[in-house]
Amino acid sequence: MSLVSDLYERLRALFFRAREDREMHEELQFHVDMETERNRRSGMNTGEARRQGHLALGGVDQISEEVRDARGTRLLEDMKADVAYTARTLIRSPGFAIVAILTLAIGIGGSTAVYSAVDAVLIQPLPYQDPGQLVRLYMAYDYHNSDYHAWVTPVHFLDYRSRMSSFESTAALLTYSETGADIGRGDAGRRIRLLPVSADYFTVLRVPPALGRPFDRAAEDGPGAVADIGIGARSVVLSQSLWRQEFNGDPGAIGRTLVMNGEPFVVAGVMPAGFVDPIAGTIDAWIPMDLRAGKDVSNANNHYLTVIARLRPGLPIERAEAELDLLGTELAKQYPNAANSRARLYPLKEDVVGTSSRVLELMLGAVALVLILVCVNVANLLLVRASERTQEFALRSALGAERARLIRQLLIESLTLAIAGGAAGLVVARLGMSAIIVLGGGSIPRLSALHLEPRLLVFSFALSTLCAVGFGLAPALRAAQTEPGESLREQSRSATGGGARMRTREWLVAAQVALAFVLLVGTGLLVASIQRLRQVDLGFEPAAALAFELHLPDARYDSTARARFYDAFADQAGTLRGVTAVGGISKLPATGPYHQWGTQALTGPYANDERKGNVAAEQRIVSGRYFQAVNIPLLDGRLFDATDDARAPDRALVSKSLAEALFPGVRAVGQRLNTGGRVSEIIGVVGDVAVNAEGDPDQYVYHWHAQWAGDRNWALVQILRTSGSLDAAQADARALLTSMDPQLVMWKPMPLSDAVGQGEAQRTFTLRVLGCFAIVALALSALGLFGVLSYGVRLRTREFGIRMALGAQPGAIRRMVMRQGLTMTAIGTVAGLLGAVALSRIMVALVFKVSTFDPRVLGGAMLFMGCVAAIAAYLPARRATRVDPRTALQ
Numbered sequence: 001m002s003l004v005s006d007l008y009e010r011l012r013a014l015f016f017r018a019r020e021d022r023e024m025h026e027e028l029q030f031h032v033d034m035e036t037e038r039n040r041r042s043g044m045n046t047g048e049a050r051r052q053g054h055l056a057l058g059g060v061d062q063i064s065e066e067v068r069d070a071r072g073t074r075l076l077e078d079m080k081a082d083v084a085y086t087a088r089t090l091i092r093s094p095g096f097a098i099v100a101i102l103t104l105a106i107g108i109g110g111s112t113a114v115y116s117a118v119d120a121v122l123i124q125p126l127p128y129q130d131p132g133q134l135v136r137l138y139m140a141y142d143y144h145n146s147d148y149h150a151w152v153t154p155v156h157f158l159d160y161r162s163r164m165s166s167f168e169s170t171a172a173l174l175t176y177s178e179t180g181a182d183i184g185r186g187d188a189g190r191r192i193r194l195l196p197v198s199a200d201y202f203t204v205l206r207v208p209p210a211l212g213r214p215f216d217r218a219a220e221d222g223p224g225a226v227a228d229i230g231i232g233a234r235s236v237v238l239s240q241s242l243w244r245q246e247f248n249g250d251p252g253a254i255g256r257t258l259v260m261n262g263e264p265f266v267v268a269g270v271m272p273a274g275f276v277d278p279i280a281g282t283i284d285a286w287i288p289m290d291l292r293a294g295k296d297v298s299n300a301n302n303h304y305l306t307v308i309a310r311l312r313p314g315l316p317i318e319r320a321e322a323e324l325d326l327l328g329t330e331l332a333k334q335y336p337n338a339a340n341s342r343a344r345l346y347p348l349k350e351d352v353v354g355t356s357s358r359v360l361e362l363m364l365g366a367v368a369l370v371l372i373l374v375c376v377n378v379a380n381l382l383l384v385r386a387s388e389r390t391q392e393f394a395l396r397s398a399l400g401a402e403r404a405r406l407i408r409q410l411l412i413e414s415l416t417l418a419i420a421g422g423a424a425g426l427v428v429a430r431l432g433m434s435a436i437i438v439l440g441g442g443s444i445p446r447l448s449a450l451h452l453e454p455r456l457l458v459f460s461f462a463l464s465t466l467c468a469v470g471f472g473l474a475p476a477l478r479a480a481q482t483e484p485g486e487s488l489r490e491q492s493r494s495a496t497g498g499g500a501r502m503r504t505r506e507w508l509v510a511a512q513v514a515l516a517f518v519l520l521v522g523t524g525l526l527v528a529s530i531q532r533l534r535q536v537d538l539g540f541e542p543a544a545a546l547a548f549e550l551h552l553p554d555a556r557y558d559s560t561a562r563a564r565f566y567d568a569f570a571d572q573a574g575t576l577r578g579v580t581a582v583g584g585i586s587k588l589p590a591t592g593p594y595h596q597w598g599t600q601a602l603t604g605p606y607a608n609d610e611r612k613g614n615v616a617a618e619q620r621i622v623s624g625r626y627f628q629a630v631n632i633p634l635l636d637g638r639l640f641d642a643t644d645d646a647r648a649p650d651r652a653l654v655s656k657s658l659a660e661a662l663f664p665g666v667r668a669v670g671q672r673l674n675t676g677g678r679v680s681e682i683i684g685v686v687g688d689v690a691v692n693a694e695g696d697p698d699q700y701v702y703h704w705h706a707q708w709a710g711d712r713n714w715a716l717v718q719i720l721r722t723s724g725s726l727d728a729a730q731a732d733a734r735a736l737l738t739s740m741d742p743q744l745v746m747w748k749p750m751p752l753s754d755a756v757g758q759g760e761a762q763r764t765f766t767l768r769v770l771g772c773f774a775i776v777a778l779a780l781s782a783l784g785l786f787g788v789l790s791y792g793v794r795l796r797t798r799e800f801g802i803r804m805a806l807g808a809q810p811g812a813i814r815r816m817v818m819r820q821g822l823t824m825t826a827i828g829t830v831a832g833l834l835g836a837v838a839l840s841r842i843m844v845a846l847v848f849k850v851s852t853f854d855p856r857v858l859g860g861a862m863l864f865m866g867c868v869a870a871i872a873a874y875l876p877a878r879r880a881t882r883v884d885p886r887t888a889l890q
Contacts (some may be wrong), residue, residue: 050402059815062189074335086413088420096385097399097417099783100378104421106776107374109207110462112452114367114769116461117430117436118360120450126278126349129203130310133168134278134348135317135322141340151176151303154291156331160343161200163327166312166320170290171201175280175307177587177594180551181260182745183246191551191745192242192260192284195277198291200235204310205278209269212254215288236265237286240273243827256676259276261553262743280354281445300335301598308348321345356444359766362842366522366773369515370780371463376515377780380508382414384791415465422461426452440765492733494614505788506824512784513828518835518866522843523774524857526767533763536695538590539688542756542758543632546729547588548749550737552713559710561647563623566705566716570624576732578724583626584705589689590756594839595619599675599701602661618657618691618698619676622712623705627686629719630752638682640704650707652680658699676702688749693756694848719752726751763846778865781828782872789821789876800880812879817880821873822866829862 008350035053040046090097118681137160138149151170152160161170174196181194199217202208215235236258238246247253247267265287269828277283311320324343332339389779396406430452437447550569553564573582587594599617606613627639637655644651652673659668659682671682678701692700705714722729734746757764800813840852850857 007182016142058492082409082412083416085409086416089413090416093337093385093581097379097420100381100417101421101424103374103377103381103780104418105428107371107425107803108422108425109432110776111367111371111463112429112459113427113432114360116362116433116452117440117444117447117450118364121353121360121444121446122357124446125644126352127274127276128278130313131349132347133311133313134204135309135311135320135345136279136348136351137170137309138344138346139303139341141342141345141600142757149344150341152305152307152343153300153302154305155297155300155302155335156338156343157198157305157307158291158326159331159334159436160307160324164309164320164323166315166323167309168312169200169203170307171204172198172291173201173277173279173308174289175306176303176304178280180747181285182262182551182743183258183260189745191747193280193282194260195280195283195286197286197288198289201286202310202855206310207272207275210240210272211243211251212237212267212269214269215286224441234263234265234865235268236260236273236725237266237269237485238870239275239282239284240272241521242284245272252837258285261551261883263553264556276316278308278348291336292793298336300338306704317345317347343421352445353447358842358846362522362766362846363769365839365842366519368772369519370776373512373515373777373780377510377784378417378511380505380784380787382410383505383508384787403474420459420463422463422465432760437770439768444765446778460664496527505791506820509781509784509788510824510828510831512777512781513825513865513869514831514835516774516781517829517832517861519770519774519777519840520834520861521836521857522839523767523771524861525847525850525852525854526763526770528850529858530763530767532694532849536690536693538690538693538695538756539632539697540589542590542751542753544721544723544726545629545752546722546726546733546749547717547752547755548730549715549747550718550744551715552744554713555670556715557744560646562713563706563709566623569718569737572740573718573720573733573736574625576720576729576736578722579720579729579732580723581628581721582627582718583622583624585623585626585627586621586630586714586716588717588719588752588755589630590691590693590695591758593618593691593698597701599658599662599699602672602674602679604663604666604668606662606664613662615658615661615699618700620702621705621708621716623716623719626719629721631721632689635685635687636667637682639686640686644704646710648707649706650678650680651683653684653686653702654682655688655698655700656685657688657697658701661699670838672822673701693758705855766846778868782868784871785821785824786875789817789873790879793817793876793880796880804881813881814874814877817877818870818873821869825866825869825873831866832865834856 032050032053035056036046036050037050039049043361044052066539066842119153126134128134129738139152139156140150154172157170157172158168164170167381179194179196182189182191184190192547197215199215202214208214214237238253238258243249243253246258247256252696254269256267258267259265265285271286290375311317320343324345326344332341412675433450433452437450440447487754550566557565570582570584595618597619598615599615599619601607601609601613604613622640627634637653639653640651652675654662654668662668662673663671668682668685673682674678674680680701686700686702688697689700690696705716708714720729720733730749731744737744737746800808803813804810837853
């Protein structure tokens with residue numbers, strides 16, 4: 001018989017077994033009938049003739065089994081029968097099946113979701129051609145530490161672009177602050193995200209527009225990029241989504257005009273679907289960057305450009321850094337005011353991921369602990385279930401069942417549970433991914449690429465299969481080693497036996513407690529860190545205040561109109577119900593550094609001291625009653641008022657720390673300083689505020705918008721302090737804004753406390769994820785402890801009955817059972833302390849003013865673990881004392 005026909009016969013026998021058996025039975029019956037007829041003709045009666053016919057054939061059942069064996073499908077048929085038997089037994093034990101499947105779903109689903117996040121952020125390369133060639137360029141100063149990263153000046157960028165032979169192409173992006181544009185009118189008005197870029201941007205990333213063309217360096221990368229409306233419109237490249245929204249996906253949109261901020265832009269191209277910027281993320285449109293500032297040597301200290309480059313193929317980054325150092329030496333001579341600056345290169349992916357790698361590694365470790373907990377818990381469940389079925393296995397062995405068949409039966413049961421758990425885990429994984437994107441979208445980069453792809457499905461089911469083999473093998477081997485006689489005698493005695501098996505389960509429970517304790521400590525450290533963060537004195541009051549951005553387009557507002565509008569809005573909004581003060585600022589406090597300029601004292605003790613009299617200070621432009629809106633106290637002098645208009649001399653307010661640094665021993669009010677190329681008189685000193693959410697102080701100089709409106713278009717964040725509802729204040733402010741100019745958009749309205757809280761977003765995200773894992777771990781360890789003690793109580797029912805019949809008090813029985821549970825918990829907690837030591841090395845970068853060995857956190861974790869264990873142990877202990885001695889003895 002050929003291989004093909006043999007395979008065909010085997011498959012037919014497997015899938016059409018009923019028909020094959022029917023045909024075989026008919027054929028065997030035919031032979032019996034023929035032999036019976038022959039015997040009857042020879043003189044036998046009908047009954048004897050049939051009996052002799054069966055004897056001559058050799059037994060229908062025996063031949064049927066031999067024929068089935070000859071088909072070569074016996075193993076598959078037995079496995080099919082085992083699966084059917086497993087399904088029946090699980091249906092008869094729904095509690096066990098549901099707990100096991102849900103436990104597996106949590107472990108496998110959580111593992112898949114977190115691994116997907118780690119894969120999307122850390123493992124997958126950037127979605128560009130040859131991503132390993134992409135680098136980001138920073139500038140640093142000799143007097144700063146090695147971790148200091150500064151943006152690049154336009155002057156240096158043009159030199160790097162034209163003189164670096166190691167770079168195949170170089171591009172600049174304006175990500176120093178988010179750029180946007182208002183489109184539409186009235187209720188249809190909305191704000192989109194823009195990204196100004198140099199012409200080589202698309203070349204560096206090697207992603208050309210799907211329609212149209214990229215920017216042209218000669219025509220658009222320079223003065224031509226900022227054409228007046230009367231001379232010609234600027235170019236814009238649209239994202240796929242904006243193209244579909246504004247032009248309904250019409251290919252004829254190329255060359256048409258899109259009005260943004262009241263200014264016409266000619267559509268030059270449309271990017272492919274799904275394209276995102278590696279640093280800024282999702283962008284709606286790209287516009288050419290004005291690089292005229294790069295021709296002005298005085299801008300050699302003006303750092304605000306993000307620079308990315310593509311190395312030449314095969315060129316190591318060390319070679320490019322060496323060339324940068326040589327070029328830096330030449331540029332130091334060319335630009336003496338930036339002689340201390342040097343360039344540094346970093347792989348672009350490493351720069352994009354940044355500190356989030358530590359968070360994801362912690363999440364991966366946490367989910368690995370939970371997965372181990374899941375395996376231990378299900379192994380414990382299967383060990384208990386196997387112990388309960390000891391008599392069944394003994395009887396089957398006594399009736400001739402082979403050990404291999406028993407092992408296969410239990411492994412199939414484990415595999416069935418694992419597959420069901422894996423399928424349910426996919427649902428959990430999908431929900432987990434959605435939660436991770438929502439919780440971590442603002443703090444973890446590249447999460448937008450997170451999705452459930454086929455290879456992760458394979459990972460999920462491979463994980464479930466490994467779990468099946470891992471936690472199903474031990475119970476299967478133990479069941480196969482069952483001695484029928486001994487097992488049946490043990491059952492008949494109803495003894496407390498199985499001590500070795502109980503010890504195995506107790507050690508598994510101790511391991512569960514240890515793993516849960518590690519996660520509990522990590523969660524406690526993050527909770528303590530966030531509590532400390534919220535107790536930090538930021539120098540202002542973020543509560544009861546609304547913040548939103550207000551952008552006034554150049555096409556409709558010149559510097560005079562901008563100053564007048566911000567003042568008018570502050571005055572009118574101040575009369576709204578519940579509003580007590582309204583003001584604007586160019587960058588909210590405690591949300592990061594911004595516009596850090598050199599500031600030099602022109603008077604006072606350090607007037608002629610270039611070193612002591614010159615500091616880098618944060619510069620802020622303010623309008624309205626900003627200081628009252630955020631409750632920054634005035635310590636000396638006065639605040640800005642209507643007399644500080646564009647015709648008056650430049651005036652400034654300074655923070656207390658800057659006044660003490662530049663004017664020690666003298667009153668700062670009345671002194672003069674030079675910053676931003678302008679000389680200002682100090683008219684007041686205000687309290688210090690933090691530069692970030694961690695409360696790090698910095699030195700500030702505040703300028704009045706009415707005097708600085710002509711410097712540039714400052715998009716001021718408006719702050720409304722209210723004694724009423726923030727929602728009501730937002731609605732009233734939006735209505736006021738619409739009445740003043742219906743084309744303006746209230747952008748990113750949110751409570752000021754939320755805007756400040758974004759600085760702790762990564763810690764909060766980590767806390768939420770780790771907290772969920774810790775809750776699951778606690779539940780699993782408590783369930784494991786409860787299950788082991790409950791099973792132990794059931795095994796020792798007769799023993800407890802005898803003890804109580806002999807006079808043992810119920811309290812003594814309860815203490816004995818609880819002591820057993822708390823002993824397991826104590827052993828697990830001690831082991832968990834060792835795990836917490838290893839965890840501390842990862843947590844160092846995430847905790848804030850909390851020791852990774854904080855005794856309060858460790859003590860609290862121990863106390864909480866002990867309480868959970870006490871509750872889990874008390875219930876079985878209470879049940880043990882409710883045993884009726886007569887019933888137990890019977």
